[in-house]
Amino acid sequence: MPFALLRYGLRRAHRPFDDIPPTPPLRQSYDVAIIGGGGHGLAAAYYLSHHHGIRSVAVLEKGYLAGGNTARNTTTIRSNYLTQASIRFYREAVSLFGTMSQDLGFNVMFSQRGQLTLAHSEATMRSFHLRAEMGKHAGTGVEVVDARTVRELCPHLNMDEGGQHEVLGGLWHKDGGTARHDAVAWGYAKRAAEKGVEIHQRTTVTAIRSQGDRVTEIVTDRGTIRAGQVLQAAGGLNGQIAELAGFPLPIRCFPLQAMVTQPLKPFLHTLVSSANLHTYLVQSSRGEIVIGGGSDPYQLASTRSTFDQKEALAQGALHLFPFLHNVRLLRQWAGITDMTPDYSPIMGASPLANYWLDAGWGTWGFKATPVAGKYMAETIATGRVPDIIAPFALDRFDRFALLNEMGATAASH
Known part of the structure; x- marks a missing residue:
């Protein structure tokens, strides 16, 4: 623990400061x-x-x-995009997040844990090879991994072997992470x-x-x-x-919903996403499982959340991690995505x-x-x-x- 933080914690009296002026x-x-x-x-x-x-x-x-x-x-923070312009742009974003806490003197809780995008078909695996080559060319940490490596990276994942959503491999983006x-x-x-x-x-x-x-x-x-x-x-x-x-x-606007569970002991040490199931999950520093998916399929400039999307996200999350079936949801929310063509x-x-x-x-x-x-x-x-x-x-x-x-x-x- 830094000595400055220790001295601050043991100080009998301190003067609070306003982060943002009125x-x-x-x-x-x-x-x-x-x-x-x-x-x-x-x-x-x-x-x-x-x-x-x-x-x-x-x-x-x-x-x-x-x-x-x-x-x-x-x-979510990542740079595993498709075009060179986007990869270059988001690669610098990841780099800036990496030094942000030091640059601002303000802890943004950046955690570079990596992102794993699952492939449930050979066609998806082929598309991942394209994304990996584009990323490597631009200097980002992205590679295609097989099913065995997926299991090593995320041992609690349901591989659904022989099923409709069998995990054949994935796109591993080691630079991915999260921040508060x-x-x-x-x-x-x-x-x-x-x-x-x-x-x-x-x-x-x-x-x-x-x-x-x-x-x-x-x-x-x-x-x-x-x-x-x-x-x-x-x-x-x-x-x-x-x-x-x-x-x-x-620009057209679509709602984008997400939800979060009660806190659990740490078990999910990377971001996991599945395009087939329209679902992705990440565990927060407090232990909550954050669950998100794709935008709603209708135009609406509203932040209301819906039961339909909650049900769809829950189904995807339970397929990937069946043992979450008794976990309680704490919150659900929506944002407004301003989408371009x-x-x-x-x-x-x-x-x-x-x-x-x-x-x-x-x-x-x-x-x-x-x-x-x-x-x-x-x-x-x-x-x-x-x-x-x-x-x-x-x-x-x-x-x-x-x-x-x-x-x-x-x-x-």
Whole structure:
């Protein structure tokens, strides 16, 4: 145990500190306004203030800090994608998560335990070989493993030998892991606030006014502000916010549900996912089994949860780990995934010269938090889109330069 922590624990009296300052009154103008106080918006605020010296920043959050999709995910971090652009991007995200606790001085509980995606058919095994080769070419830790290795990595797994969902092998991504989602958001918020970034919770953007090709004013329910640059990072509400700015985005919203069980003794030491069963599981640091799956098959901008999805996730989890049949569920929740046609995000320029986009994340948003914040901050500070996010430009749909990541999901859609 570090001596500083021991001294702090044995101290008879200590002065508590506020991680996040109270919401201040809105000023008339800021250098940068960020619409969305989730992980991406807060990460961008941190990098703007710490790496680029831009401290006149207002983060505008409709609800409470990181209460949207940042609080409604299953914390998976990985880089085993299909296209070179995505692999390169998420590989850096994994690297940034690895040093985040030290960089922020805030424990985000990053655990690099690896991810195992199961193959129940020879066709899936062939597709895994393609993903493994793409990953190796880009320098990520991913390989195809046989059934024996799957059993070694996850000895409690039901291999269903001879059954409909027999496990023939898997895709082992040793770099995969998890982090505490609220800690990530609060770590970025705390450090950004220390540099003067203002975090305005319970502040709803109601209108965005522009003149020519530039945004001039942002109207909120607490007042109107001017900003030299604006970043949109509003999660499931990105489509609605873009409409306020006067242009459409190729986004459709689908609910994405998950649930968690009562705590158990540790037995699941890696992330396990099955596209056939539309289910993935990971055990949290508190012992809870987090169970997720694919997006709901209908468009809806809602965070309501349903019994149908609970039943489907339970069936998949019980097939993989039958001994969970008497375990109680504690919570169920849903987020709003803003899906693009090619299942890849939209980052960079918009039709307005001083309005930047961080949208269309679908089910990939949390794992991209640090790298998206880093490069969106660089884009705003320099006015140039870095090469690493250039392939994710909005105009790729006009150029038909799509980045198809539909098959890279951990549990299928």
